[in-house]
Amino acid sequence: MPFGLLKYGLSRRYPAEPHFSAGKSLKSHYDVVIIGAGAHGAGMAYYLAKYHGITNVALLDKAYLGGGNSARNTAVIRSNYLTETGVNFYKESARLYQDLSNEFGYNIMHEQRGQLTLAHNDTTLRNFRWRAEIGKHLGTNIEMVDRQTIKELAPELNLSENVRFPILAGLWHADGATARHDAIVWGYTKGACERGVELHQLTEVEDFTIENGRVTEVKTNRGKISCGCVVQAVAGHSSLIAAKAGIRLPIQTYPLQAMVTQNYKPLLTPHVSSPQLKVFTHQTSRGEFVIGSGADDYPLYSSRATLERKEMLASAIIELFPFLQHAQILRQWGGIADVTPDYSPIMGLSPLKNYYLNAGWGTYGFKAAPVSAKTMAECVATGKPPALIEDFALERFYRFKQVNEVGATAEVH
Structure with missing residues (x-):
């Protein structure tokens, strides 16, 4: 190890390979545009590339990688919820967290305490x-x-x-358990970029072009992108981004x-x-x-x-x-x-045919990152929400079938 550090320090060239894709111009078209480069957005990009072979993906963030709620949480992981839907969902997330260091080849500092x-x-x-x-x-x-x-x-x-x-x-x-929140974002993004996903920081979504119930273009501060589909994963700004697509979310x-x-x-x-x-x-x-x-x-x-x-x-x-x-x-x-009335997330399909929602996490976002990313990637790849997230559909608020997790929140985080 000392000799390796010495060699690293004396090298004339930067010897380490960059973790993320270098900054480049936006392409004119992407199969998937993911808005929000936090743990959920980066995780979706990773699972789309690794398990579904979808690599023509743009991962956009208006600021910098993981600079939103992913960098501002307290890194708690748990599955002690109130409903059957909630327990099964977060239990799977806790299980996925246990092996992420091995999967990334990158220490996420997971501690089951x-x-x-x-x-x-x-x-x-x-x-x-x-x-x-x-x-x-x-x-x-x-x-x-x-x-x-x-x-x-x-x-x-x-x-x-x-x-x-x-x-x-x-x-x-x-x-x-707990884990290092930054490492989760870095590990997912590194794995996604190695498989061809493009990370675009300082790229803010300003509006959408919608035709025949579909998003055809994403308008950003760096230009327009045509797209096959769009996924939003922007935490506290969920209702604002959805409103640009004409979707009203029950979120405060x-x-x-x-x-x-x-x-x-x-x-x-x-x-x-x-x-x-x-x-x-x-x-x-x-x-x-x-x-x-x-x-x-x-x-x-x-x-x-x-x-x-x-x-x-x-x-x-x-x-x-x-x-x-x-x-x-x-x-x-x-x-x-971003808090919903029943304190459960909104995941899956939206009123637009090719626009997917990953929103309403309240204080639960970090603990759900792996399972949310994995199930949303499957939803985008297949066009159908997996059974594990069917109950989190936006439609539940119109069918009065809420998944009430209010009693498992706040100070238990």
Whole structure:
């Protein structure tokens, strides 16, 4: 290894091959145009090329690769949901995550550390029993745990009864994990570009040409592209892009904020969350504590961070982990979450014949990236949504068949 680094450093030419396709002019036509080069968009490009042989694909981003919500999330992976549809979907995603490093030949820093969700009242306990039974029935590693087990899982957690909301019990999800969000985007894009997909950054979609119920052209700030089909995967901007195609989505967009502390020695293994206190945290491999919450209370297309949210997160996390009252906050950031009424995504076909939707992820987007990308690639290649995502169709809002995951969201992330 030292000799390899020395050779690398003294080389007159840059010896490493570029991970992504070099910047080039847009072609006049692509079989598939994917709007949004985050984990979902890059993953779709990868699976289209690898499993379906579709390589005449343009992966567009108005800014830079993975610069949207993929770079602004807290990297949590879990499958402890409320509905059969949700559990099966996110369970498959957690399974795919486990082998992505081997598939990419690229370390995504996947760590299966488990998730501990805390109950402070009887209502939450009933919700946990429901989720535990659903999860067990569908084959996930999930169970209710008592205070003693909670102490063993997270010894630094404050189990005192002299607090606002004493901890009564917990929901332990052993399949819970984390991964490096940037590495997911890089790995997918690298694999896609190696197979012929073109990455185009700083390419903003401005409008569409629609004829006979089909998108025939994508108009960008760099010119027009004729296309076979279009897929949108733009997270918080989902309703805005869809509106350019004449599609109205039942989505509202909210800011979503988080922050990280200074480094500590390793002392917390699981991801810990409290719906009552509206806070969650886990310690990264670098020693930082990532601290976050649910979306802000009002719609806004802004990724700003606020003092109000920082104060709320600080007071809540100190109740769970009192030693963090001395922690320095290194940085705070925000993203924008596209939230549907039932807090489940919108995937698959749209009212336009060749326009596909990948939207409405709320705070669930990162944990669903592999399974979303894989199933959407199949949907685009075959023109038919796979069984795993049929229930996420836009039509469910007109047929009153929502997939209600509201109770599995927010502070459990």
